[in-house]
Amino acid sequence: MQRRLRSNLGLPVDDGIIQANEPRRTGQNAEYRMSVHSKFDGPVETGRDYLIVDDNVTQGGTLADLRSYIESHGGRVVAATTLTGSRQGGTLAPRAEAIAALRVRFPGLESRWQGAFRQ
Numbered sequence: 001m002q003r004r005l006r007s008n009l010g011l012p013v014d015d016g017i018i019q020a021n022e023p024r025r026t027g028q029n030a031e032y033r034m035s036v037h038s039k040f041d042g043p044v045e046t047g048r049d050y051l052i053v054d055d056n057v058t059q060g061g062t063l064a065d066l067r068s069y070i071e072s073h074g075g076r077v078v079a080a081t082t083l084t085g086s087r088q089g090g091t092l093a094p095r096a097e098a099i100a101a102l103r104v105r106f107p108g109l110e111s112r113w114q115g116a117f118r119q
Contacts, residue, residue, distance in 0.1 A: 011051065017042035017070070025061065031106055034113070038065040046074030057082040
């Protein structure tokens with residue numbers, strides 16, 4: 001895939017940023033998937049624009065974690081794409097009814113989430 005990006009689009013490929021853990025979210029429930037994050041390591045060029053590519057999207061967690069890593073280290077994510085996606089993978093922003101259902105199903109999740117991820 002890297003060769004195709006280079007040759008067909010004329011884009012440089014940065015393979016220095018790597019996923020540094022294995023969250024093993026496949027087959028897990030929504031609460032687990034939202035609470036276990038991908039961690040990344042590697043150099044980010046300050047001020048550089050990044051297009052991020054993942055193999056598959058389910059809930060968008062890996063893309064969100066990679067974007068956060070790049071932007072917290074001074075890069076700018078200008079676009080993201082995946083090679084495949086689950087049925088639900090096309091809608092990454094939660095709808096109001098999904099948030100309401102999560103609040104009913106997982107009381108207290110929102111306050112735990114905010115406590116864990118506030119910076």
